[in-house]
Amino acid sequence: MSMKENRRLSLLNSHLLSQFPQVAYDDSLANFRKRTENLNSDLLFSIYFGKVADGLKRMRSIMTSNPLFDKFKELDLSLDQRRERIVQQISAIYFQSGLTYQEDFKSPYKLLELFWSTAEYELALTTKMSVTLLLYGDTIRSFGTEKHIQLAERAYALKDIGSISMTEIGHGSNVPGVETIATYDHSTREFIINSPTATSVKWLVGGVGKTSNMTALFARLIVDNIDRGVHVFAIKIRDSVTHDPMPGIIIGDVGLKTALNGIDNGFLIFKNCRVPYDSLLDKLSSITPEGKFKSSVKSKEKRLGIIISGIIRGRITVVGGTEVHIRKGLTIALRYGALRKQFGKKDGTESSLLDYQSHYFRLIPHLAKMFAIQAGVEYLWALYSSVKAKASVDPECNELNEYHAMLSCMKSISTMYGTAALQDCREACGGHGFLACSALGNIRNEQDCHPTWEGDNMILLQQCGKVILKQVQHVFKGNKITNPDLQYLDVDFEHLKAYKAAFHDRETLLNPRLLIELLEYKVNYYINQTFIALRENSTAYTDATDVWNNSQVHYIQEIAKAYCEYIFASQLIKMVDKLYEKCQSTGNAVKNIFYLYVVERIEKSLSIYVEYALNPGQAKLIRDTELYLCQALKDISVRIIDILGPPDAFLGSVIGESDGQAYSKLISHVEKSEDVYSKPAWLPLLQQIKQRA
């Protein structure tokens, strides 16, 4: 019997055995879809996903044809079963992905096909591969030398399962503060690794709890009793045959997390663990045969900065992973919003939730943000290889700095968008959305790791602001600005005060150039305000760190946010142009999405615009145009999500599948449980209470 037949039979069985009244076929979603035509599905898919489009399709099809990929089955798994399943899943698809070390060296897109498709299924699956390929692999690739290449190759062949031991119990964001020590012993030309304190224990290391046999360890290198700063060592942590921890290493599992429990995050304790000299990834620093430390980068801080910038791919995938989460959440919430009917007109017909302003206003702006993030991610990957190449020659090059600033703000802003989006998707699905079989709680909980890992959002905003302010200071010194995304810089606050936005109705407002100009205005506004704040704080605080730290909120953070919005918008309009060239109506739909993204961003910062640039009438026009655009997009939003959303099998959501049969699926899901109609074993306790008085 084929799988399809099997499924049909089990559906039939559940109908026959169901205690529920028969469920009528629900044509609500199908009818909602009919409102829109003229959308070129293939075009939208291929432009939206760009270079990953074909591979994504291929990987989706590999996964959906494998019964291991059944989200509903995962709801009841124990912690251990969850971890086992992810290993099974990787085993089932990794070798079909075509990814190799050599391939990944040439272009990042093959890896992205694998990551994008698996993230659509579950972030833990992607992360499990990411820690070994991307974090462990990239660290070796960036800072190892010839002799280390085979380690990266082994990781890409899954002969080793790698990990990255950076964070400790006591230090997360502050990597220069890690306490683990690697003392060089010249007599044996080994390093002796130790966890001198409880807070120095390597902590929350992905993949280490149960699976990893190799790790890239961040530890302070001590040579001749001198602390040479944090370096990275590729070390074996478990025996290849017995899987026992290597001598001098204790490995444990940190246990249950809010989500991502498929990943076995663990901890590592080192007690005089000896590793050979070649463990040191010695591209930047090495120890001579005479036992002398030498490094091509003199400053400890710079050296660590370079090392960390070598593993930025992880951070890029966080931006991409957030886009996937928003897309999953919206796929469920928009379909449910279309099929779910409540209240309605006086004639008794009920309206789709998605027809209510208060409902679509909560969802449609997230669709715009999803497109904005996607345009931003594409920009990041398009620049990645060339920046990487330049940085390998000159690790302190301007391009890497600018890239770092851009990635930092994108990571923070996109993940903030993501968290808000998933919460709204959850709430928009009401009580059904609170059920585990809606998947929304879990997707929100998975998304919840993104603001924290790969650089805490607050730190990254700061770092982005720092780079931009340095560039501004450069301009103050009479230099030209090199950053292509900051060409509009204007440090004359009087100019800004004199700027009046030139629009007087919806038509004149919906002009891409004007809208981008308004986003440029915001960047300039916050740069100017920040200089005022820094000046004021310089008199309030004596310590430069205090001046800096106390100019973050409302100032430096806002520069980073505004800068990110500018980049998102200027990339998104490029996607619109590409679509428009091939299909006007598809281009127009996405143009509205672009408009909404910018108008909504302006609306959320209206106060700064009303100070100088806009009058109250224009402010009202911004608010009303935002509503207009949401309304204009709600009907087409379901079709868009049909084109871009993951396959049903990846959603694990009875209320969000493409056929719109939410109620019937909800019922059959609930009735499938063994305990649905059973009496509790603790009934005697209940009876005792009731008979007590």
Added chain:
Amino acid sequence: MSMKENRRLSLLNSHLLSQFPQVAYDDSLANFRKRTENLNSDLLFSIYFGKVADGLKRMRSIMTSNPLFDKFKELDLSLDQRRERIVQQISAIYFQSGLTYQEDFKSPYKLLELFWSTAEYELALTTKMSVTLLLYGDTIRSFGTEKHIQLAERAYALKDIGSISMTEIGHGSNVPGVETIATYDHSTREFIINSPTATSVKWLVGGVGKTSNMTALFARLIVDNIDRGVHVFAIKIRDSVTHDPMPGIIIGDVGLKTALNGIDNGFLIFKNCRVPYDSLLDKLSSITPEGKFKSSVKSKEKRLGIIISGIIRGRITVVGGTEVHIRKGLTIALRYGALRKQFGKKDGTESSLLDYQSHYFRLIPHLAKMFAIQAGVEYLWALYSSVKAKASVDPECNELNEYHAMLSCMKSISTMYGTAALQDCREACGGHGFLACSALGNIRNEQDCHPTWEGDNMILLQQCGKVILKQVQHVFKGNKITNPDLQYLDVDFEHLKAYKAAFHDRETLLNPRLLIELLEYKVNYYINQTFIALRENSTAYTDATDVWNNSQVHYIQEIAKAYCEYIFASQLIKMVDKLYEKCQSTGNAVKNIFYLYVVERIEKSLSIYVEYALNPGQAKLIRDTELYLCQALKDISVRIIDILGPPDAFLGSVIGESDGQAYSKLISHVEKSEDVYSKPAWLPLLQQIKQRA
């Protein structure tokens, strides 16, 4: 051996057996606390908790002395064990609470002592009691007659476990749309209850899955083939002895939810279930011995409105429950923020996270909102009994309408505050905050039910706006406004445009009267803008429903939000005054909290103020004062939370306990797990993959 000794011994054991380096005693939190003095703990506790203060203490002590209340033990429970445990917990404390039907009739505070303390432990525990006492009990009390009283009494004695069957698969917010049918059969003077469609199945009914034996059923009453609208029936759903569903009823469990899995939400399917006439709660409507329907309220809609307004206590407890969640989240996040150190000054000393502007700015405003909600809840309960008494005489009285408006906006706004607060608390605790043993993920997930149940937030904002706009129309007709919280109403937009806020520095800004005036301004601003929007939409749409529905976002919703903020602030200043009277320094601390609440609310709406009332310099002053207040409060915030926060045993958070030994507790928690150092059973699979190529 005493419990304390037991605990000490197990601590000692875990130290001896631990694989970790010894953890030094961490004095960070203790040192942080020393920054503040002059806070009168007892006074703050008693004024903050008001009439519930003593009872809360008593209930906390009953619970903490019982080993059943151990949050960490709950992390590993199965769905079924979780439900069993809650029943055990109720059995252990309910009869000690002193709550009786008669007591609860006199004053709501005894019930609140029970609810507040249990919510501090876990919302599911409170909810489990709430569905039978408050939802089932209040429905009977409000719409039953003499003969039904014994049912409520039985519920309060836990002789019956009640529930409220209102929502159906197909209808949640739209109660008038429920499909369940109760057809009157005059021949037997019975009702025949049926679930005519799959969507009519009663759904997500709390307590029904495994425990309830009684329910208050909402169904359309059919008499003589005429649909008389939705009525309520108190019916027996399970046999008292066998616990089997009664004939004609199928009962099932809906299974796993995102949180609150201690509550057995279930479903009910009716198939020609016959119940006696006396099941009908017949205070408003009845059927004569001749079989004729009669009702004291003619309109179906009004009748249902009255019925639903009879069970508003549930909604009030949502506001209170949200305050508890924020308090729990902040207790953990503020303590952790004080003890967690990262980065720092050039001299090498690390700073507490809570000393960083970007960190405290994310937490301290939530403390202000927590106080605001608490002041609001106290106002709700203070008015409750008198409004209830008036409504029982005249169910359509003005006071009930106003109360309903106030409660509706408070429920929406407080739960929005709560969701945002818990997300920030989670993120503020970084990676440790993502561990299940931090408790933050679970508290956030529990909070997540509040925006949805007891009236969806979007609907409630609308209802509040409706009541206010009706009152405004009343004024247009030349009447005086009765609502004590709307006495400042000004429908002359020209007045508003002419208003200029009279402050020019921080000192003149921090004036309670001026700040409240600014909140009044906001209410008036949105009322005026809404009338403009309604007028515009009246030309854009022909259908009155469309006009209304399309004036929600930016308009009607904002009236409700602004109105709520006004009430919160005007109640919070009363709390400040009460404190100030008895202790100036405590009063001053909470006055800063009041200032922050209002200033932050103004800052978030700055755009509307800058349109007419404030100039750019004043806008900057608002932003900078907001930062100043957060900074002024960060040091004292930990002491405040020490006074108001729940006992350690209720938090279930290794990183948030009062002794500040986060790292040592984290380690001993993780090492307690059986699987911490074990190899996975699926090791062969892993080895197979690694040896594959």
